[in-house]
Amino acid sequence: MAFSVCRIFTYILGLVGTSMVLPLLVSFMDGDASSARAFLIPMSVGWIAALSFFLVARGRLRILDVRNAFGVAAGVWIAICLFGALPLYLSGAFPSPVDAVFESVSGFTTTGASVCADIESLPRSINLWRCETHWLGGLGVIALAVALIPLLGAGGFRLIKAETTGPDKTKLTTLIADTAKTLWVVYIALTAIEAILLWGFGLGVIDAIAHAFSTLGTGGFSTRNASVGAFGIPAVEWTCTAFMLLASVNFGLYCRFITGRWDEFCRDSELRTLVLVVLTSIAVVAAVQCGVSADFGRAVRDVAFQVASVISTTGFMTSDYTTWQPAAQMVIFLLFFVGGCSGSTAGGIKVVRWTILAKSLANEFRRILHPHEVFTLRINGETGRESFVPVAASFVFLYFALVLVTTFAGTLSGLDVFTAFSASLSMVGNVGPAFGGLGPSANYGDIAAPLKGFYCFAMLAGRLEIYTMLILIGRAFRHSR
Amino acid sequence: MRIFVIGAGFTGMQLAKELVAEKNDVVLIDNDAERVRHAGDQLDCAVIEGDGNDLDTLEKAGVAGADALVTLTQDDEVNMITCALVDAVHPRVKKIARVRNYAYYRASDAARRRVKAENPEAPPLYGIDVMLNPDVEVSAAIDSAMAHGVVGDVIELDGGYGIVTLSVEEGSPLAGLSLRQLHTLEGWRFLVAFVEVEGVMSLPSGSTVINAGDRIGVVVPLEEIPAAGAFTRTKRGDLKRVVLFGADRIGSLILDRRAQNRPSAWAKLFGRADEAHGAEFAVVDRDPDKCREIVRRHPGVRAFCGDVTDESLLGEEDLFGCDLLVAASGNHELNLVTAAYMKSRGVRKTIALTANASYGEIARKLGVDVAVPMRGTVVDALMGHLRGRHVQSVHSVSNRRFEILVGNVSPASRAAGRNLRELMEQHPGEALVLLRRAAGASADELPCGSTTLAPGDRVVLIARGRDVGVAGLFFGGE
Numbered sequence: 001m002a003f004s005v006c007r008i009f010t011y012i013l014g015l016v017g018t019s020m021v022l023p024l025l026v027s028f029m030d031g032d033a034s035s036a037r038a039f040l041i042p043m044s045v046g047w048i049a050a051l052s053f054f055l056v057a058r059g060r061l062r063i064l065d066v067r068n069a070f071g072v073a074a075g076v077w078i079a080i081c082l083f084g085a086l087p088l089y090l091s092g093a094f095p096s097p098v099d100a101v102f103e104s105v106s107g108f109t110t111t112g113a114s115v116c117a118d119i120e121s122l123p124r125s126i127n128l129w130r131c132e133t134h135w136l137g138g139l140g141v142i143a144l145a146v147a148l149i150p151l152l153g154a155g156g157f158r159l160i161k162a163e164t165t166g167p168d169k170t171k172l173t174t175l176i177a178d179t180a181k182t183l184w185v186v187y188i189a190l191t192a193i194e195a196i197l198l199w200g201f202g203l204g205v206i207d208a209i210a211h212a213f214s215t216l217g218t219g220g221f222s223t224r225n226a227s228v229g230a231f232g233i234p235a236v237e238w239t240c241t242a243f244m245l246l247a248s249v250n251f252g253l254y255c256r257f258i259t260g261r262w263d264e265f266c267r268d269s270e271l272r273t274l275v276l277v278v279l280t281s282i283a284v285v286a287a288v289q290c291g292v293s294a295d296f297g298r299a300v301r302d303v304a305f306q307v308a309s310v311i312s313t314t315g316f317m318t319s320d321y322t323t324w325q326p327a328a329q330m331v332i333f334l335l336f337f338v339g340g341c342s343g344s345t346a347g348g349i350k351v352v353r354w355t356i357l358a359k360s361l362a363n364e365f366r367r368i369l370h371p372h373e374v375f376t377l378r379i380n381g382e383t384g385r386e387s388f389v390p391v392a393a394s395f396v397f398l399y400f401a402l403v404l405v406t407t408f409a410g411t412l413s414g415l416d417v418f419t420a421f422s423a424s425l426s427m428v429g430n431v432g433p434a435f436g437g438l439g440p441s442a443n444y445g446d447i448a449a450p451l452k453g454f455y456c457f458a459m460l461a462g463r464l465e466i467y468t469m470l471i472l473i474g475r476a477f478r479h480s481r
Numbered sequence: 482m483r484i485f486v487i488g489a490g491f492t493g494m495q496l497a498k499e500l501v502a503e504k505n506d507v508v509l510i511d512n513d514a515e516r517v518r519h520a521g522d523q524l525d526c527a528v529i530e531g532d533g534n535d536l537d538t539l540e541k542a543g544v545a546g547a548d549a550l551v552t553l554t555q556d557d558e559v560n561m562i563t564c565a566l567v568d569a570v571h572p573r574v575k576k577i578a579r580v581r582n583y584a585y586y587r588a589s590d591a592a593r594r595r596v597k598a599e600n601p602e603a604p605p606l607y608g609i610d611v612m613l614n615p616d617v618e619v620s621a622a623i624d625s626a627m628a629h630g631v632v633g634d635v636i637e638l639d640g641g642y643g644i645v646t647l648s649v650e651e652g653s654p655l656a657g658l659s660l661r662q663l664h665t666l667e668g669w670r671f672l673v674a675f676v677e678v679e680g681v682m683s684l685p686s687g688s689t690v691i692n693a694g695d696r697i698g699v700v701v702p703l704e705e706i707p708a709a710g711a712f713t714r715t716k717r718g719d720l721k722r723v724v725l726f727g728a729d730r731i732g733s734l735i736l737d738r739r740a741q742n743r744p745s746a747w748a749k750l751f752g753r754a755d756e757a758h759g760a761e762f763a764v765v766d767r768d769p770d771k772c773r774e775i776v777r778r779h780p781g782v783r784a785f786c787g788d789v790t791d792e793s794l795l796g797e798e799d800l801f802g803c804d805l806l807v808a809a810s811g812n813h814e815l816n817l818v819t820a821a822y823m824k825s826r827g828v829r830k831t832i833a834l835t836a837n838a839s840y841g842e843i844a845r846k847l848g849v850d851v852a853v854p855m856r857g858t859v860v861d862a863l864m865g866h867l868r869g870r871h872v873q874s875v876h877s878v879s880n881r882r883f884e885i886l887v888g889n890v891s892p893a894s895r896a897a898g899r900n901l902r903e904l905m906e907q908h909p910g911e912a913l914v915l916l917r918r919a920a921g922a923s924a925d926e927l928p929c930g931s932t933t934l935a936p937g938d939r940v941v942l943i944a945r946g947r948d949v950g951v952a953g954l955f956f957g958g959e
Contacts, residue, residue: 370785370797370798371797372785372786372787372794372797372798373783373784373785373786373798374769374772374773374775374776374784374785374786375776376773376776376777376780378780383776383777383778383780384773384777
């Protein structure tokens with residue numbers, strides 16, 4: 001078993017190492033030897049490890065049981081985060097190893113919270129790598145590995161389940177590898193379309209690719225200090241708004257859409273709710289903000305962008321919402337609790353869980369009025385989904401428990417209560433910016449190192465739907481006893 | 482006809498009795514000595530002790546010369562395998578199996594329909610010509626009772642025609658006219674199939690006079706039902722709320738037919754399809770699991786878990802205010818009591834599922850509008866399939882007092898080569914030919930007195946229920 005686990009780890013590290021080819025090429029183009037070295041070292045390590053296991057081991061991997069799958073998934077995520085921090089540290093861009101790891105975790109978990117105050121001073125290749133970590137982490141490195149390495153077999157589905165966002169963990173095709181391939185093809189296609197659009201609207205090639213990576217992964221790292229707002233091009237902002245929202249939709253739905261299963265696409269309760277929430281939020285915030293803004297078009301664009309950025313848990317910005325009207329800020333704050341759809345690259349609690357709980361609440365009210373009536377819960381046009389309620393409720397409970405613990409950790413290191421609370425919502429929900437002292441125009445560089453460590457855990461737990469990380473910790477404790 | 486009945490249980494006995502009464506040659510087979518002795522005492526037919534699924538027993542009894550085989554044992558598997566066995570050796574024999582397991586029935590029925598759609602000449606599935614599920618038949622009978630008693634009734638015949646039951650209201654131009662005078666009305670191009678005066682149904686002649694308050698059955702192209710309705714000034718029966726007591730299979734099947742039914746021709750007639758057929762349904766059952774199953778399968782239906790005798794439930798949810806109560810639970814006596822009670826509390830119409838036909842009189846005395854007998858319905862359905870080779874389908878009207886028979890005129894029949902006026906004069910009041918499709922033609926036509934029937938013509942006729950003579954006259958020599 002240990003041998004199989006090592007094989008999985010090394011193959012995935014080899015895969016992540018391979019993905020460093022793109023920033024490596026950029027560093028060559030820029031003639032930046034120190035960055036090139038920073039990428040070449042982890043690449044070679046990953047490849048040598050993967051190759052040696054590939055040459056020694058033969059045949060399929062042993063199928064992982066349920067308990068090990070969770071442990072392996074969490075372990076893989078921790079490993080790639082550390083591995084991805086190597087170029088950041090080795091290049092000298094992030095002198096502190098803690099900062100490098102925080103930046104890497106923030107990247108792979110698609111949070112987008114940076115410790116770096118002046119991003120524009122970083123080498124282009126490092127900035128591209130930061131954005132690429134969003135992209136790899138967005139749909140999931142394990143899913144990519146299952147799609148590309150045909151060795152994982154049935155155990156692959158267990159691993160993917162441990163990393164997929166939201167409660168909707170169904171296979172689209174009979175073979176999990178085909179499902180993973182289909183999802184990644186859709187993901188790559190959307191990324192390519194956005195990159196071309198951004199390039200067409202006036203961004204440089206590297207900027208366009210980096211922002212496309214960041215948007216589709218719903219991450220939030222940018223190549224500019226002022227994020228997307230730095231470009232000042234409305235078409236770029238609208239494109240990012242659209243693709244942030246597209247990335248917060250269940251990617252499985254796109255596959256259904258493409259394969260002609262229109263009805264499933266149209267009757268998806270989660271998608272409908274997401275559209276409703278987005279439109280309502282934009283309308284309310286725009287109504288509040290337009291009163292104080294001279295430029296109506298600009299105001300609507302900013303509102304749509306910020307709403308899309310927060311609900312998709314991306315964290316890009318074109319305007320600092322902490323300077324908005326209090327009511328507008330309140331709506332944005334509420335969106336921190338929502339998150340995208342399950343099966344998307346977005347974080348947060350997920351729309352479907354709120355939908356389930358809201359419908360269940362409606363049923364409870366009706367039950368009070370009609371004590372004898374029997375009710376059913378209908379999700380995505382399917383009735384009899386009552387069993388989803390306790391699952392969703394316990395997740396939401398656990399989510400808030402983690403948020404409160406993280407808030408406490410924040411206050412311990414000296415943050416004020418509101419900053420700590422909004423920051424922990426932002427960390428667990430993988431959003432990025434928060435409120436108060438950690439708003440969109442601030443960064444996480446100044447917080448204490450132990451808190452950075454705890455936030456890394458919170459981000460990973462949020463990305464892996466909490467259970468995966470808690471199971472790993474639980475097992476670690478049990479083994480140590 | 483020579484008909485083999487396997488299984489001498491209640492239904493088998495009842496069927497054999499009816500078949501014997503219609504002068505058929507019946508062979509009844511059962512492996513229980515006591516039942517065989519009892520059947521032998523009761524029935525004037527051959528009764529054989531033996532295993533119905535044993536081909537030797539069947540061969541010795543002369544299955545080779547049989548016209549039909551009906552399997553009614555307790556085991557669905559035995560019923561189906563017996564049919565398959567006989568089909569392998571004697572494919573000519575018409576085979577009917579009772580299949581109680583709804584999952585078997587539904588899956589087989591779906592497969593049969595698909596095969597039939599792709600290849601109309603395909604041999605029947607498992608060699609079984611007709612599969613009969615008691616729950617399906619009973620729910621169809623209740624559905625028909627609902628349609629006839631409350632909403633109105635349309636029997637759809639293939640070929641674009643239907644027979645619609647319309648009540649003639651005050652102010653209708655038809656009132657006071659005899660059938661012979663109807664053609665003087667401008668735009669009237671329909672045929673009256675039957676007339677119902679104060680609940681008594683009869684076949685009309687040219688001199689029959691229609692009065693306001695009568696109900697008439699009209700043969701009409703389906704798209705012209707509104708035009709026919711305009712002549713009678715028929716008002717739509719308001720069916721806004723229906724309470725269904727019992728969430729068993731039968732209840733669920735009724736909901737399948739009614740709750741999400743496509744709008745019927747009747748509903749289209751008044752252009753308020755959603756109201757007429759989308760009536761609000763409420764189901765009451767004591768079993769919470771069954772209630773849950775109902776709301777899962779029928780999202781528009783409300784289900785209440787509780788005792789139907791629980792006054793607080795009925796009062797709180799205002800179930801007394803419904804337009805129709807259908808009591809279709811497994812407890813037949815409770816069905817009757819519930820229906821009677823609800824009727825007394827002001828429910829407009831009530832339908833109760835009962836064990837057998839003998840409850841009909843009790844139900845009537847209790848004030849229940851319609852009693853649908855469980856066993857009788859199954860036997861009726863079986864009888865509908867045992868009307869000779871040339872009968873294609875049988876539709877029941879007014880609880881089988883009348884039947885609409887669809888079939889081809891056989892060369893051996895006495896009707897072949899004669900015109901309708903002649904036939905009707907010789908057999909007055911027995912039958913009425915409603916539609917005819919000449920052999921080789923593709924469309925139906927309304928016949929007149931001078932229409933001459935030829936062998937191979939497809940005819941639709943209405944006759945008194947179980948009138949063997951009429952079926953023989955048109956469709957066969959026997």
